[in-house]
Amino acid sequence: MNAFDDGMAVRREVLGDAHVDRAVAGTTGFTADFQSFITRYAWGEIWTRPGLDRRSRSLVTLTALMANGHWDEFAMHVRAARRNGLTRDEIGEVILHAAVYCGVPAANHAFAVAGPVLDESP
Structure with a gap:
């Protein structure tokens, strides 16, 4: 496989087929190079590295x-x-921990964004 194919496989595993299918369907001549770039580089080169697990x-x-x-x-x-296996509580801990370094307003907004998303999934 190559970086694009590896990246597309990881992108689908991490984000889900529905999300990736929407992104691919929304690709235009203007955004095609960018979609290829993030698939090859972010997903095919970085997310596939062995140094950190997906969690x-x-x-x-x-x-x-x-x-x-x-x-x-x-x-x-x-x-x-x-x-990638993180629990609702672990995601809350990430936000709480990051509040110290990113600021309380950012954490407040992160909780507001994450709550409804987490309510979508078990």
């Missing part, structure tokens, strides 16, 4: 997205974290 990568990703206020991506990765 750990989800912990890091949630914190980085919270720190930067990327709330749509944060919600998407809350879902991904559940797929």
